[in-house]
Amino acid sequence: MIGRPERVPKLEPPTLDESPLVSRIIAVANQKGGVGKTTTAVNVAAYLAAEGPTLLIDMDPQGNATLHFGVNPDELEDSLYDILVSDRGLEEVKLDTEIEGLDLIPSDLNLSAAEIELTSVIGRESVLKDKIAGLETTYTFIVLDVPPSLGLLCLNALHAAGEVVVPVQTQFFSLKGLGQLLKIVDLVKTKLRHDLEVRYLATMVDKRTNMSMVALEKLQTLFADRLFDTLIHVGTKLSESPVHGQPISQYSPRSRAALEYRALAREIIEMGPMETPT
Ligand SMILES: Nc1ncnc2c1ncn2[C@@H]1O[C@H](COP(=O)(O)OP(=O)(O)OP(=O)(O)O)[C@@H](O)[C@H]1O
């Protein structure tokens, strides 16, 4: 006797508003020190987390982004270093933060050894990219806080990222040295990632000083639509918030700095990855 065919459950058609299958990976980089990279990475990541699951990777041996969440790098058992130099996965060192939807890969001083240890590894510039590959369906955004150098960690970040945000302090001398960064970005674009999107962010804008205004005008002329509309002004709350182990969204959510970083996150979300001119 032939039995009745079993009912096969109907497959649901995919919905259009599903979150993207791959993360937007955003490196915050500039080889110049103290221009607002960590401040930008931490605060933008905190606001992006409201939009979708976000991972912040501290790639700086100084561990400033780690500290910014009240985690002492000296007390970590394992950090990004242990992952980069082994076959372990990033999720093994992932920490929760107090911000809903935001996870952190912490870093400590050991990471400075990775620059040397990775030198002899084949595919040394793509170690981070390979580690991130397993997480691309978990996070909507992955933000990389890059150290102030043009070494192997920076190269790994630029190779892994689809987008780079370059904070530039609006001081005359901060514009010097940008050429070096542009050269390495060009190199990465030609050799490794043709579609790398680069945008610039004016930081520590101070309308009271002429020099800051001159530098801002210069950036506007130099980068035109590659410069974010959002300006980050000098704000004492921004320098206080790391001491309290909190992003500005928690420490002082109504301050000008908080509104500016929220606006920047919105700009990043709304712009999406930029079209690369062919
Ligand atoms: N808009 C701002 N107004 C006032 N202080 C700021 C602002 N942005 C950053 N700072 C402070 O300036 C210092 C340097 O900022 P930050 O650590 O973000 O720079 P960085 O580029 O990551 O530095 P490094 O190159 O050492 O990693 C910090 O003490 C930070 O709190």
Ligand SMILES: [Mg+2]
């Ligand atoms: Mg930093």
